[in-house]
Each structure stands twice: as structure tokens, then as C-alpha cells.
Amino acid sequence: MIKLFKKLRPFSISIILVIILVFIQTITDLYLPTLMSDIVDTGIVNKDIDYILDIGKRMVLITILGTISAVYASYLSSKIGMGFGTNLRNEVFTKVESFSLHEFDKTGTSSLITRTTNDITQVQTVLITILRMFVRAPIMAVGGIIMAVSKDAKLSLIFVVVIVVLAILISLIGAKSIPLYKLMQVKLDKLNLVLRERLTGIRVIRAFNRVDKEKSKFNDANLDLVDTAIKVNKLMAILMPLMMLIMNFTNVAIIWFGSIRIDNGVMQVGDLMAFIQYAMQIMFSLVMFTMMFILVPRASASAVRINEVLDTNPDINDSDKLENETSKRGYLEFKNVIFSYHGAEEPVLKGVSFCAKPGEVTAIIGGTGCGKSTLVNLIPRFYDVTNGSILVDGVDIKKITQQNLRSKIGLVPQKAVLFTGSISENIRFGNQGANDEQVRHAANIAQATEFIGNMKEGFDSYISQGGTNLSGGQKQRISIARALVRKPEIYVFDDSFSALDFKTDAKLRQALKKETVNDTVIIVAQRVTTVMDANRIIVLEDGNIAGMGTHKELLKSCSVYQEIVSSQLSKEEI
Incomplete structure (x- = not known):
């Protein structure tokens, strides 16, 4: 989380101002019990009304100053927190936009959404709490102890015992709660994944009468998160009553031993009243520490997940050695391209080589899973080739900026x-x-x-x-x-005509032919009628080029193409 807080530099002046205001507020709170002690020990004991009124006026002014400081500090801390959250969300979103499809597959869309929303909100909430409380708590604790010692050093020894007991209590609960908070974020990812899949797939779920079954799956994921949340909240629920119990016992001990010291003439009543208030302030600062302790573990788990996104180096980056543009326009060439998905045992594409030129239509056809869509996803560098190279306008696409490359391509996805x-x-x-x-x-x-x-x-x-x-x-x-x-220079149609009827398909391709006279057109299709007029047809089978040529040439030379054609067209149509 400290790594993320380094991004607070733009808010440095506001943070310094918040610290100053919180310091003023805390000092005013610490000074008030002393003034009240003076009223009791001097004003009331001596029945000096003027002294009481004079100190009272001073207390009112100090209270107003403390209130103004508190309000403005709260306003500034909220502004810093929201600004930090906004900047962080923009940075995470920008980083995610640079991810290759491999990074998306690896992290998961639902997890990336959770990290950009829920996780950043957790960190943002802790930041606001730190600015409001964490700065104030140590000042109040140290200041309260100093003021309490100035009233009665021996009675202050009670705090030594109290602080040790609280430290042990917080450590024990922390050891159990931090792993649970980390687990909660993982289970929240899972819940988001289940919810997203069920909402986007609602038509399929209803069509197959799986509504009740899918409800059950959602309930399982939901209850799994709830069970973990209940466990961690039980721990936190134990913490606060124990804190209050310790605070009350501390008050009893102070009054008990303080009354003995008053009876012995070592301490005055006003000092004991002030001492009790300082004890409350010290205990309140410890409660603030405890609240931070409740929030920080979950925010720390969220910060780790955010940093994982920000620290990810995308597989696909612009090269430092960029090449200049050539006079060519729209030339696309695959040179012995081999591609494997991460973790796959075999390549999806195996030694694919072909050239697509402006003014020509290059069609790609083949059975399901032969690598057609994978091939076209390599052109705009959604993935990088494992071996071989792809050239656009005579330049390796790895030596062109991604923005410049994609500006040359008009992609119609499947x-x-x-x-x-x-x-x-x-x-x-x-x-x-x-x-x-x-x-x-x-x-x-x-x-x-x-x-x-x-x-x-x-x-x-x-x-x-x-x-x-x-x-x-x-x-x-x-x-x-x-x-x-x-x-664009290059049009890529990835099975983009599949939802069109034959008449619309034919009319569209006829209009497209006139529009793309000087452009390179790549068409991936399942229908033979869509590709048979192409200047070049590439037949893929198991990632290899099984045949390449015109419709007539392939009918004579390529058995795979012959099978595809005979399965779709009658003898008369062929």
C-alpha cells in the first residue's frame, strides 16, 4: 500500500495542510481538560466568578478554532482521497488497455473490474481514514500521555498495563483476520465472475431451463463470500467490545487510585477530572488505531491486487527500434508464422506463409478450430507470433507502433x-x-x-x-x-457475413468490391459462396495451409477444399 501512496505527490500541499489542521485540532482538544481543571481547582474552589468566565471564554475560542480546523481537515482529506482514487482508476484503466489478450485471459475480466472498482475504493477509504484519524491518533496519544504525566506521573503507570494488553489483543486478532481479508477479495472476484457469466448468458440459461441450477451456483458463490465475511467480522465484533471493556476498567482504576491520592492530599479534584479526560483521549486514540487496524488489512490485500495490475509488463510493447514507413500501401505478408497460446502443447498455426496485396481479396476458409480467427488476430498484434514474422507495407509489425499499425487496419470481429x-x-x-x-x-x-x-x-x-x-x-x-x-489500408472481416442471408451477403460483397479497389481485403468465412470470387483462397487445416489458389484451382488441387465445397454446394452449383 505504501507503493500506491507514493502516487500522492500531486496532493503534497493539501496533505501538509491537513496535517497542520489536524495538529491544531488535536492540540485544542488536549488543552481543554487543563483549562477545565483550572476552573475547578482555582475558580470554583476560590469562588472566583471572573476567573471562571475568563477561562470559559478562552475555552469557547479554542473550541471554535478546533471545530473549524476539524471541518476543513475533513473536507481536504475527502478531496485528496477522491482525487487519489480518480487518478488511480485512470492509471489502472490505462494500464489494462495496454494488455494483450493473453493478460486479459490470465487475470480475467471480472477480476480486472473488481480491482478497478472495489479494490481502489478500499484503498481510497483507508487513505481518507488515515488523513482524518491516523495523523490525529498518535498526536493525541502522545500528547494525552504527556499531559496525564504532568498531572500525576504515578497514576499514569496505569497506561503502561493498558497499552500492553491492547497491543497483544490487536496482534492476536490481526494474525487471524489479515488472511481472511485477502481471501474475501478472491471470493469477491469469483462472485463477480459468476454474476457476469449468468447475466450475459441469460438467454442460453433460460433456453435450457437452467435458471434454478444457475441460481444455486450463484448462491454457492455468494454464501462462500458471506461465510468468510462473517468469520472476519466476528473477529472485528469481538475487538470493539473488548476495547470498551478495557476502557471502562481503566476508568475504574483511575477513579479508584485517583481518589486514594486525593485523600492523601497528593492530587486535586480538578486534576483527577482532567486526568480522566486525558485517559479518554488516549483510549480514543487507541480506538482510532483499532479502526485503522480493521480497515488496513483489507485495503492492503486490495493494494497488492492493484499493484499486480500496475506492475504487469504487457507481452506486446512498441519496439525501441522503429522503422520508417515505405512507399508501399496495404501490403500484408506472413513469413513462416508459427503461433502457440500460452501453456498450449501444440502450435495453433504452423509455418503459415502468404502475401495479400492491395486491390485483391484474400479469403481464408477451413474447418472449426483450424486457426482462422487466430490468424487474423495476429495482424493487429492482439497476440504476437511465436516464430516467423508478419509484414505490413514491407515492415515487420513489431517495428511499427501499435497505434500506427492499427490505424492501417479496419477490423470487423467475429x-x-x-x-x-x-x-x-x-x-x-x-x-x-x-x-x-x-x-x-x-x-x-x-x-x-x-x-x-x-x-x-x-x-x-x-x-x-x-x-x-x-x-x-x-x-x-x-x-x-x-x-x-x-x-483503412487493410480490411479484415473475421467471419463477418455469417449472420447475413445469401442475398444481403452477395449485395454487400458486390458493394465492397467497388469501395476497396485500392485496398487489401482479408475475409475469413465458413461459406464457400462468400469466398469463391476471391483472388486468393487460403485453405487451413490443423494450423497448416492445405491449399492456396483461386476457387477453380483449389477444386482441382486441394482435397480439403473439395470436401468443404461438396458439403455446401450441389454438383450443379459447383
Whole structure:
């Protein structure tokens, strides 16, 4: 957690001001019992009304000063805490955005969401508490002991016993609670994962009548978290009553031994009253320490998880040795590319080599799991190749900045992903500077104009979260329009026509052919009719290129392609 608190440098002046204000507040609190003691021992004993009023006025002024300091310190500490939390969330989010897909797979989306929200909130809460209490507690404890000793040194020996007992109590409970707090955050991750999967998969759950079973799984994860929370809260619930018990016994001991010392003429009544107040202040400072002790373990566990994200070095980084652009535009080349997922026994792609040129359509076809989507995910560097190289415009993509590389590519993913907002905003996601005419043109090529025009608000129609108010085909067409408005050098369509009917598919590809005359087009597809007009068809089988050529060439030379064609088309169609 100390590592995270180093990020508080922008708030240094405010923190110093908070410490000064808290110091003033604490000093005023420590000074008041002494003034009250003077009123009792001097004013009341001597029946000096003027002295009592004079000290009373002084107490009122000191109280006002302490109150103003407390209010402003509380305001500043809240402002620092919220500012720190905001900056930390931005930093974590920015870091996560730089992750490769491997880091996402490794940490898990639900865990990253928990770390960005719940974990940062835990640290933020502790920071505010530290600024409000942790600064005040030691000043009050030390100051209270000094003032108590100044009233009666021998009676102050009671605190030695009390502090030792409290230290032992806090240590014992801490040893058991800290591991439980760490476990709570892990179980919270699991609960978020279960909840996220069940909410996103609600259609499948209902379709297979698994609602009750999934409720049971959620309840199990929920109760698992609850059980751990109950265990740790039981420990904390024991701590506070024990603290109060020790405080009350301390008061009894002070009054008992203090009355003996008054009876012996060693101590005055006003001093005993002040001593009791100082004892309460010392005990209150120990209670504040205890509250910190309750919050810090959980925040420490959260801080570790946040630091894990911030300390992660992404697999994919921009090279220090970047190469200059060439005169080529849209040339894509795979050179003996081998790729394996982390922990996989065998490569997904094995020695893939081909070249895709501007003005040509390169299609990739093959059975399920042959590596088609993996291949296209390597082009924008979502993953890095294990061996071999990929060249764009004659330059190895590892020697181009990720931003520059991806600006050359218009990707339409296999699963159409839309964002909350209007249709126009979703299309402009590909090019923020696109005007209305460009948006409509892209939608027209993507064969989306007709269904958009039938919607009440047209291009301003609202898309709900995940595009749930659109059909699969409508989402794919908007996703295609988003890539088209970008005007990239290389278009990558990852099985993007699967949700379209044959008529729309044909019309879209015909319009696309005119739009991408000078661009490189990569199409991944399952349908033979989608790829048969391509300039080059690459047939993948188990990560290897089983054949490459035009539709007619492959019908003669590639048995794998022949099988695919015969399974989809009749003899007359072939």
C-alpha cells in the first residue's frame, strides 16, 4: 500500500495542510481538560466568578478554532482521497488497455473490474481514514500521555498495563483476520465472475431451463463470500467490545487510585477530572488505531491486487527500434508464422506463409478450430507470433507502433460488439471525424441503410448495452460500416457475413468490391459462396495451409477444399 501512496505527490500541499489542521485540532482538544481543571481547582474552589468566565471564554475560542480546523481537515482529506482514487482508476484503466489478450485471459475480466472498482475504493477509504484519524491518533496519544504525566506521573503507570494488553489483543486478532481479508477479495472476484457469466448468458440459461441450477451456483458463490465475511467480522465484533471493556476498567482504576491520592492530599479534584479526560483521549486514540487496524488489512490485500495490475509488463510493447514507413500501401505478408497460446502443447498455426496485396481479396476458409480467427488476430498484434514474422507495407509489425499499425487496419470481429449510444455514434467509432455523409455512405455499402431508415430515430436511434435491441445481422452490418468509415489500408472481416442471408451477403460483397479497389481485403468465412470470387483462397487445416489458389484451382488441387465445397454446394452449383 505504501507503493500506491507514493502516487500522492500531486496532493503534497493539501496533505501538509491537513496535517497542520489536524495538529491544531488535536492540540485544542488536549488543552481543554487543563483549562477545565483550572476552573475547578482555582475558580470554583476560590469562588472566583471572573476567573471562571475568563477561562470559559478562552475555552469557547479554542473550541471554535478546533471545530473549524476539524471541518476543513475533513473536507481536504475527502478531496485528496477522491482525487487519489480518480487518478488511480485512470492509471489502472490505462494500464489494462495496454494488455494483450493473453493478460486479459490470465487475470480475467471480472477480476480486472473488481480491482478497478472495489479494490481502489478500499484503498481510497483507508487513505481518507488515515488523513482524518491516523495523523490525529498518535498526536493525541502522545500528547494525552504527556499531559496525564504532568498531572500525576504515578497514576499514569496505569497506561503502561493498558497499552500492553491492547497491543497483544490487536496482534492476536490481526494474525487471524489479515488472511481472511485477502481471501474475501478472491471470493469477491469469483462472485463477480459468476454474476457476469449468468447475466450475459441469460438467454442460453433460460433456453435450457437452467435458471434454478444457475441460481444455486450463484448462491454457492455468494454464501462462500458471506461465510468468510462473517468469520472476519466476528473477529472485528469481538475487538470493539473488548476495547470498551478495557476502557471502562481503566476508568475504574483511575477513579479508584485517583481518589486514594486525593485523600492523601497528593492530587486535586480538578486534576483527577482532567486526568480522566486525558485517559479518554488516549483510549480514543487507541480506538482510532483499532479502526485503522480493521480497515488496513483489507485495503492492503486490495493494494497488492492493484499493484499486480500496475506492475504487469504487457507481452506486446512498441519496439525501441522503429522503422520508417515505405512507399508501399496495404501490403500484408506472413513469413513462416508459427503461433502457440500460452501453456498450449501444440502450435495453433504452423509455418503459415502468404502475401495479400492491395486491390485483391484474400479469403481464408477451413474447418472449426483450424486457426482462422487466430490468424487474423495476429495482424493487429492482439497476440504476437511465436516464430516467423508478419509484414505490413514491407515492415515487420513489431517495428511499427501499435497505434500506427492499427490505424492501417479496419477490423470487423467475429462477434459484433456495439456500444451504448446512437447508431451514428457506433459507426463513427471507426472515425471520430467522419461527417454525416460519410456515415451514411458506409452504412449504405454495409447494406444497413434500409433497416436504419425503418427505425423511428434513424441514425440517431439508441443502441442498448451490447446491442440487445438489434438482430445479429443488424449488429454485423453496423460493425462492417464502422470499419468502412475508417478508410483503412487493410480490411479484415473475421467471419463477418455469417449472420447475413445469401442475398444481403452477395449485395454487400458486390458493394465492397467497388469501395476497396485500392485496398487489401482479408475475409475469413465458413461459406464457400462468400469466398469463391476471391483472388486468393487460403485453405487451413490443423494450423497448416492445405491449399492456396483461386476457387477453380483449389477444386482441382486441394482435397480439403473439395470436401468443404461438396458439403455446401450441389454438383450443379459447383
